Amino acid sequence: MNPYKYFVGIDISKDFFDVCILPESKSFSVNNTQKDIQTFIRTLKKMQHFLVCLEASGGYERTLVNALDKNLIPVVVANPLKVRLFAKAKGVLAKTDRIDASIIALFAQTMNPEPHQVPDKMSQQLKDLTTRRQQLMTMIIAEKNRLQQAPQEIKREIQSHISYLEKQVSKINQKINKDINSHTTTKHKDQLLRTVKGVGEVTSSILLSELKELGSVENRQITALAGLVPYNRDSGKSRKKRFISGGRSPVRRALYMAILSATRFNPFFSSLYNKLLDAGKPKKVAQLACCRRLLVILNAMIRDNKPFQPDFAH
Secondary structure, eight states, X not given: OOOXXXXXXXXXXXXXXXEEEETTTEEEEEESSHHHHHHHHHXXXXXXXXXXXXXXXXXXXXXXXXXXXXXXXXXXXXXXXXXXHHHHHTTOOOOOHHHHHHHHHHHHHHHOOOOXXXXXXXXXXXXXXXXXXXXXXXXXXXXXXXXXXXXXXXXXXXXXXXXXXXXXXXXXXXXXXXXHHTSHHHHHHHHHHTTSTTOOHHHHHHHHHHOTTTTTSOHXXXXXXXXXXXXXXXXXXXXXXXXXOOSOHHHHHHHHHXXXXXXXXXXXHHHHHXXXXXXXXXXXXXXXXXXXXXXXXXXXXXXXXXXXXXXXXX
């Protein structure tokens, strides 16, 4: 049974956001400022049993989501791809801010998604820092690739830029470590995660910032959140290769890099990886299977508050 009577769809942008309220089909726009958001929240509170739904929008939604959470208003931050696919399924191909708001409201009314758990200030700051670090690393890789083909007179400039970016990464790492160590629970989780040989400070910080559910959900759910669950593609007698899809790509990338190290230096994962290869599994499939096993083990470690041990892994 749906506990909500009203569904508020919001399409948000930098300067304003469009609102649609179902089943009343009421539409209006609100300036995306602190003052107007508070006025909007007072309007919402006049209703009862309502759910607010909006898309993730590159950070423009953060002020509104935090304000809604502070006022104990249930809010869903929906995946834009899911909303777009829902619109296509309904036959809505046109796209304007007002139409998007109505589709988001209809999506909430039809799909009844779970309210979003807004991260605390420290978690959000940690996520911002790890995201920025990944951006800097992407720029470093791009510059190093350019360095190989650059003429001599350009190489010095590129090398100088690489050195600058590497210094920025070092500063970001210091801030991340400081944030983790300043919070007792987060510091303890970090220490537990890093008892697995192959899981270093980068992987640990990404898991702590991007996967807050770690240790609190079952194994299949945690692997699905990371996008590591293989899905069937069967039809009739046809049995095609299974594939992974969706999930949180930063977590998946971090686990993959950790497994590249763990399959070399961690006896447990080295043994598991070689067994999979001996069974005829392609390298990529074996690596992804090891990523799933690693995440399941990390999930159990945080849940049970235990460091990594080979017998525990089995």
